[in-house]
Amino acid sequence: SERENTLSGFLTTAVLSDSAREKTIFIHGKLADQEAVVILEKTPFREETLAEIFNGSKLKLDMKNDIYSTYRLQAPPHLNEIKTTVVCPATEKHVNKYKHQESFLVEEAWEDYQSITLPYIQEQSFSVQWVYNILEKKAEAERIVFEDPDPETGFVLLPDFKWDQKQVDDLYLIAIAHKKDIGCLRDLTSDHLPLLQNIFQKGKEAILQRYNLPASKLRVYLHYQPSYYHLHVHFTKLGYEAPGCGVERAHLLADVIQNLQSDPQYYKTRTLYFPLRADSGLLGRFKEAGRL
Numbered sequence: 269s270e271r272e273n274t275l276s277g278f279l280t281t282a283v284l285s286d287s288a289r290e291k292t293i294f295i296h297g298k299l300a301d302q303e304a305v306v307i308l309e310k311t312p313f314r315e316e317t318l319a320e321i322f323n324g325s326k327l328k329l330d331m332k333n334d335i336y337s338t339y340r341l342q343a344p345p346h347l348n349e350i351k352t353t354v355v356c357p358a359t360e361k362h363v364n365k366y367k368h369q370e371s372f373l374v375e376e377a378w379e380d381y382q383s384i385t386l387p388y389i390q391e392q393s394f395s396v397q398w399v400y401n402i403l404e405k406k407a408e409a410e411r412i413v414f415e416d417p418d419p420e421t422g423f424v425l426l427p428d429f430k431w432d433q434k435q436v437d438d439l440y441l442i443a444i445a446h447k448k449d450i451g452c453l454r455d456l457t458s459d460h461l462p463l464l465q466n467i468f469q470k471g472k473e474a475i476l477q478r479y480n481l482p483a484s485k486l487r488v489y490l491h492y493q494p495s496y497y498h499l500h501v502h503f504t505k506l507g508y509e510a511p512g513c514g515v516e517r518a519h520l521l522a523d524v525i526q527n528l529q530s531d532p533q534y535y536k537t538r539t540l541y542f543p544l545r546a547d548s549g550l551l552g553r554f555k556e557a558g559r560l
């Protein structure tokens with residue numbers, strides 16, 4: 269049975285960003301007196317529903333000229349749904365995450381990571397309660413696509429909440445490690461190769477099985493900096509430009525594995541580059557430290 273809810277009491281404070289091309293709008297507001305962020309997104313067309321759209325819809329003519337005409341089509345309501353994401357109660361950091369902003373590229377040597385980034389992460393990062401809920405089957409249990417329960421090398425693979433799973437064109441899954449002590453790329457050493465290889469191998473196999481999508485159609489990567497400091501790997505369909513997936517933040521899992529094979533301490537010695545948004549607290553710390 270479908271669970272129902274209501275947004276009718278939502279009061280808009282501000283539009284954080286919107287995109288005509290992506291057909292999305294990010295809104296900050298209040299829901300039952302709590303701060304909230306609501307994301308509305310029009311979803312892609314699906315070939316298997318085209319017949320229903322053509323047969324079940326009214327066409328209203330806008331204009332006709334020679335062989336050209338434009339219409340407004342009123343599709344049946346169930347084919348005209350808006351994907352809606354709600355973050356409530358939302359923190360100020362959530363509001364900032366979704367605000368459109370200029371970004372700046374930061375150069376982070378290992379020493380910068382230790383003296384600037386790590387202390388900031390320890391104080392300020394988003395809660396990973398949602399991740400623990402998934403690992404402990406307290407949320408999204410029915411959405412799990414694959415699980416390897418091994419405490420050292422195991423993980424849970426499930427649809428990212430950005431993907432409505434209606435079509436494979438915008439496939440987006442995340443693999444979440446069972447191991448809880450790996451925050452990000454900087455924590456990885458060659459000790460973690462069995463875990464990373466396991467996620468890579470079994471993640472690809474599970475996606476082939478379930479969605480009939482071969483490894484040659486997948487982009488498999490980690491973010492640095494991530495939003496959530498608990499090791500997770502993104503699996504998206506090659507060619508799908510997922511929102512928030514800039515080249516500067518993405519590190520291909522295949523490269524991460526090879527880098528650790530050639531140098532066990534690779535991510536503890538290299539300078540890493542990543543973009544930070546104008547009002548990011550971490551950017552402020554890099555400025556204070558004279559590193560920008």
Ligand code: M7G
Nearest residue numbers: 398426427428429430442491493494495496512
């Ligand atoms: P990230 O690289 O830490 O941060 O990835 P980003 O959001 O800045 O890319 C975290 C990933 O987890 C993102 O792709 C999110 O869309 C996804 N995600 C976040 N939350 C809170 C959830 C959730 O509750 N459930 C699921 N399934 N995915 C989530």
